[in-house]
Amino acid sequence: MSAGDGDEGDSRKSFASRHTFGAGDMSVGALSGARHRTGLEETRPRDLAAPSSGATLGAVRAFLVAAAVAASLVVVAVAVPARTAHAAARCPASWAPGWQKLANRIQAPVYCPTWMPAPLDAKIGGPVADGYSVKRDRSYWVSFLSLDTGDEVHVNFRGYPGRTRVPTCVETQTLGNRTVSSKTPCFANAAGTVTVGAIHATLYTVNQDADQWHLLYAWRYRGSLYAVSEHVISRYDTAQVKRNLLKLMRGLVLVQPQKQS
């Protein structure tokens, strides 16, 4: 499998055991909105199960990061601020290559952050880069995760070029002896909107896959849907996560794709 061909490896995401539903009670598959999926698809219990073994987690993470780095090669950052009010903002130099590479690869703008909640940075392929995938429909998922301080700090970026509808996820639930799969919005329970510069975003509180137990803001830009989310955990409660995400969104700058030679 070549880098980025697969679906998101969301299934190996580790959550803190804040709340545990019955084992096997419900599983959530990968995004079903994609036209093509590969064998990376897995289901995982929707509960906040204990983290995967360190070896497995590390191996998968290393693979994904390596794939992202390999795909990056040499790029030139062309970061364009998302709005005139922050005309001076630029995708940080050390982060820009990865985001530029992503924009080039999907041939659509992506949002590069200029601020991340501690201790994260947003260097794709960097030490806290946790996941990176691009599907054949060009939708992407970029994840940054730290477990270093004992608390998980986790931010996801998503983009869906050429479409603005909330994607659909698949839930698999065990009912007695039966397993039932059903479709559900990947982002749900809209809980208000906010305008940050040129971004008019909707807050979603019930989200699936790698965005589970996250607060997520999603917005549209030129016919595409973008989203950023952060995990709610003791260090970052819901109020703090909202503040973090608003600050993060205030600092987003658009990275335009370069024409491919």
Added chain:
Amino acid sequence: MRLDRRRFLGAAAAGALGGAGLYELVDRLTAAPARPAAARIGARPPEQHVLDDLAVIRQDGVEVIVPPLHHAVVTGTVKAGDLRTARRDLEAALQELESRYEQTPRGLGITVAWGLPYFRRHVSHAADRHLPFDRRAQKAALLDARRFPSDPESTILESNDVAVLLRSDRLAHVQDAEKTLFDHLDVFERTSIRRGFVGGGFDGGPGLPKQMATAAGVSGGDLIPDGSELFLGFTSTQKDGLGPRLIANHETLGYVDLRGGYFHGGTHMHLSHIAEDLEAWYLNFQSQERVDTVFRPGLHVRPGAQTVRQAPQDVSTERQVARTFASTGRFGHSASIQPTSRLPHDVVGADGTVYPKGTAVPQRADFNTLDNPFAWTADARRDSFSTQPQAGVHFVVFNPSSDDFHRNRMAMDGVMPDGTKLPLPPNARGQGINSILKTTHRQNFLVPPRRHRSFPLAELA
């Protein structure tokens, strides 16, 4: 209103024995509810647990009772050696309070409830003769508290002698009663103080629970829907969901043999503390799933509706609950309890009142709290006491007997009155709202009628 978190925590810490602490914020966030003109001053019912002149409003076409704003429960053990003197002193203190306040939310509701440890330790012989007996269960009407299938091992089954429930729209009235009964009177040793509030969201705006949880910095508090009556977002005091005035009396439904009649006009009270995980509720369950698991699977309500009709015609039967579970893997909190909490057929009460099929039996008096788990405790270690605010509910409910409450609580865990077990593990996602609740403490009490509220049976001992 935003309250500096350090000040909020300081208020929480200061709130112990000295006063209401952080709950004083309630009166800064909301006004006392509008009430009907008092019509019963001086005419006190024989029952301690009945509060009259409650306001009724309509929400989403449903009649909703507006409960008193401020609540407190003080538990204790008997300190006095001479029960007859203690009885006289307590009764005098209660009458003194009654001379100051009518028994309405505008005034003060006082309910003195007694636990089995009191009856066993202090009046055991008289208790053997007079404590009511549950005919239906073939057990005493007052039983030791028990753990239920969804209770964790850590749930503490308490052994207090007494619990005093205080309810009023005026915090000062509650505080006055606490001082009168526990500071000025030397008959009880306090074991815990539990405080809280309910309502305050009926006039629009964010609502009291959301404001209190947000001010306390409870994670998920900012996700509580505006206007919610309670932390978990749904209105729980709709008229059809609460037992009518005298239905929870021991004698009303005929469940209980009152033997000599000493406790005629009395009832049973269950008291528990339940921690609520607001994050889990608001970050994991979509709106429809919340409706499915709070009420019944597949129930369609207006998006954002907080008050969902639970009239007699909406009541689920055991068969419906089982069938729904078989097809959806869920049974719904309200639906599962209704086969035991609602009358299965018309019943004529002991006083001739006709209670139609589907009428609710339990009279709930629960209230939201930020106690963790109590505002104050005599045993901080045992109770895992913390000054860090935590969303929860002090669950207070009046039933005719312990067994009647236990039946309801078992049904909530999927154990139906006919013995049918709906196999849904306590923490399963299908449990919905039940899965985000954690009971920390439980105890059952007997509430004597007003005439015997002070050290019941002591005069016979």
